[in-house]
Amino acid sequence: xxxxxxxxxxxxxxxxxxxxxxxxxxxxxxxxxxxxxxxxxxxxxxxxxxxxxxxxxxxxxxxxxxxxxxxxxxxxxxxxxxxxxxxxxxxxxxxxxxxxxxxxxxxxxxxxxxxxxxxxxxxxxxxxxxxxxxxxxxxxxxxxxxxxxxxxxxxxxxxxxxxxxxxxxxxxxxxxxxxxxxxxxxxxxxxxxxxxxxxxxxxxxxxxxxxxxxxxxxxxxxxxxxxxxxxxxxxxxxxxxxxxxxxxxxxxxxxxxxxxxxxxxxx
Numbered sequence: 343x344x345x346x347x348x349x350x351x352x353x354x355x356x357x358x359x360x361x362x363x364x365x366x367x368x369x370x371x372x373x374x375x376x377x378x379x380x381x382x383x384x385x386x387x388x389x390x391x392x393x394x395x396x397x398x399x400x401x402x403x404x405x406x407x408x409x410x411x412x413x414x415x416x417x418x419x420x421x422x423x424x425x426x427x428x429x430x431x432x433x434x435x436x437x438x439x440x441x442x443x444x445x446x447x448x449x450x451x452x453x454x455x456x457x458x459x460x461x462x463x464x465x466x467x468x469x470x471x472x473x474x475x476x477x478x479x480x481x482x483x484x485x486x487x488x489x490x491x492x493x494x495x496x497x498x499x500x501x502x503x504x505x506x507x508x509x510x511x512x513x514x515x516x517x518x519x520x521x522x523x524x525x526x527x528x529x530x531x532x533x534x535x536x537x538x539x540x541x542x543x544x545x546x547x548x549x550x551x552x553x554x555x556x557x558x559x560x561x562x563x564x565x566x567x568x569x570x571x572x573x574x575x576x577x578x579x580x581x582x583x584x585x586x587x588x589x590x591x592x593x594x595x596x597x598x599x600x601x602x603x604x605x606x607x608x609x
Contacts, residue, residue, distance in 0.1 A: 370500075371450060371451075371505065373453040374500060375494075375495070375537075376495040377494070377495050377498040377499060377500040377507055378480075378496075378498065378499045378500065379499075379502050380474060380477050380478065380499045380500065380501055380502075380508075381501075381502065381503065382474055382501060382503065382504075383473055383474075385473075386472075386474070387471070387473045388437070388471045388472070388473070390437055390441075391441060391471065391472075392405070392441065393440070393441040393442070393443075393444030393445045393448070394441075394444045394504050397444075397448060402441075402445070405441045405444070405445040406445050406448075408442055408445065409442065409445040409446050411592065412424060412442065412446065415562065415563075415591065416539070416540070420535070421535035421537070421538055421539055421541060422535075422540050422541065423531060423534065423535050423541040423560065423561045423562050424540070424541070424542055424543065424561065424562060424563060424591065425543040425545050425554060425558075425564040426438060426439045426442070426542065426543065426564065426565050426567055426594075427545050427546070427547060427548045427554040427565075427566060427567070427581075428548070428566065428573075429547060429548065429566070429568070429573055429577035429578055429580065429581040430547045430549055430573070431550065432569065432572075433568055433569040433573055433596060434567055434569055434597065435544065436460070436468065436544050437471070438567045438594055439456060439542055439543075439544035440468070440471060440544075442542055442565075443455075443456040443506055443540075443542040446540050446542070447504055447505040447506040450505055452539050452540060453537070453538045453539045453540075454505070454507060454538060454539065454541075454542070455507040455508075455509055455534055455537070455538040455540070455541045456468070456506060456507065456509070456542050456544065457483060457531075457534065457541060457542065457543045457544065458482065458483065458508075458509065458510045459483060459511070459522075459543050459544060459545045459546075459557065460544055460545055460546045460553070461515055461518040461521065461522070461546070461553070462518060462546060462551065467510075467511070468508065468544070469510060472501075472508075477499075478499055478508060478510050479510075480496075480497070480510075481497040481512050481513070482497050482510035482511050482513070483497070483509050483510070483512055483530065484511055484512040484514075484515050485497055485512040486512070486526075486530050487521050487524060487526045487527050487530060488513075488521075488526075490526065494537065497509060507538065509534070519556070522553055522556040522557055527557070527560070528559070528560050531557065531560040532560065543557070545557065548566075548584050548585065549577055549584070554585070555584060555585070558585075558586060558589050561589070562591075563588075563589045563590065563591035564589055564590060565591050565592055565593070565594050566578070566585075566590065566593050566594065567594045568593060568594065568595055569596050570595045570597045571597075572597070578593075
C-alpha cells in the first residue's frame with residue numbers, strides 16, 4: 343500500500359468547519375467511559391491538522407483515503423493497533439498520526455485512541471501540535487506503565503469536539519528502553535486494543551531509535567511515513583531492513599502532490 347498525502351501551506355487560515363459526522367458539542371457519545379474531557383482552542387491548533395480543523399478541504403480526502411486503507415485491516419469485533427514511524431525525524435510522522443486518528447474519529451461510532459509513544463521528549467510533542475500544553479500535561483502512558491493502579495480515566499483525554507481520545511506520553515523517563523520492553527507496556531497496549539476500535543501509536547523514528555522494534559509484537563503493523571522528495575532512498579532501505587516484512591503495512595508519502603492534483607482535477 344502506498345498513500346500520498348498533500349499538506350496545504352495555509353498558516354493562519356485554519357477555520358473550524360461543521361462536520362455532520364462529528365458528534366454534537368453538547369452531550370457525550372455512548373462510547374465515552376469517563377475519560378477526562380478537553381476542549382481545544384481552534385486558533386492554537388497546528389494549521390496542518392486538517393482532519394480536525396478543515397475536514398471538508400480537498401486535501402483532507404487524502405487522509406480519508408488512508409483511513410479507508412486502515413479500516414480494511416480491522417477484523418470485526420477486534421480492536422486494531424497501528425504504529426506510525428519514519429526513517430528519521432522531520433518526515434511528518436506525528437502530523438500524519440494525528441490526521442489519521444482524526445479522520446478515523448469522524449465516524450461518531452468509532453472509539454479512536456491516539457497514543458504518544460515517542461518517549462524521547464521530542465520538540466514537537468502531541469500537546470504542542472494540539473495547542474494544549476497545559477491541558478494535556480497530566481499523567482500518560484509512562485505513568486500507566488509505572489503505576490499499575492493508575493486508571494485509564496486518569497491518564498486518557500477525550501477531545502469532545504473531534505470524537506478523539508488521547509493518551510499522551512506523560513511523565514518524562516530516563517529509561518524508555520526498559521519501559522517499552524516491559525510486560526506492563528504490552529499489557530497497556532493489549533488493554534488499549536480491547537477498549538478502543540482503533541489505536542494509532544505515534545512512535546520514534548526507526549533508523550535513529552529501536553523503539554518501534556521493541557513494541558512490534560503489540561501492534562498489527564506499521565505505516566512508514568516519508569517526506570516526499572526529501573527522505574533519501576538509502577534511509578528508507580535502512581528503515582525497512584530494520585522491520586519485520588510482515589509488520590510493514592505500507593508507505594505514506596507526506597507532502598507529495600502529483601501533477602494536476604487540484605480540486606477541479608477530481609472531477
